[in-house]
Amino acid sequence: MDEALIVFLDRDGVINQDPPADFVTNWTEFRFLPGAREALRLLKQAGAKVVVVSNQSGINRGIYAAEDLEEIDRRFKTAVSDSGGEITASYYCPHRPDEGCACRKPGTGLIDQAVRELNLDLERSRAYLVGDRRTDIETGRRAGLVTILVLSGHTLLAGDARDWPVPPDHTAPDLLGALNYIL
């Protein structure tokens, strides 16, 4: 039997444009990156579980409300479904860095929560994390995932990652390109 395929995805800079003002505060600011919906469709077609893990400290910074994030989340998942993909689940950390929570990446709290709630067995799966920041790559490494850096968001040049303490396993221009390492 094929091993399960689990793909953890950061959101901003991977699925949608990294927002210029740091945060997507409402649905009108959410812009899918080119090829992202196509990539999500291909992942669903391959039977992958797709789990979004995203820091959204704008909530506890008071920049937008939890309800705003819920609406963005609902509408974004609907748009993904409408184009043939599927987000299995999404997990967000609302905390500011100074709150010292376990869920803000590079902590693995969001992944741990997904593993518990979705009964994932990472040991017996092919499991990946795709992200656009150093903290994403550190999160993936800590959780024992294969890490893929995409250059469609915060990190724009592969060379920028060269001296990171935890370098990515792979680098791709965007999510569609990352599928070359996954599918």
Ligand SMILES: [Mg+2]
């Ligand atoms: Mg990001």
Ligand SMILES: [Zn+2]
């Ligand atoms: Zn948190």
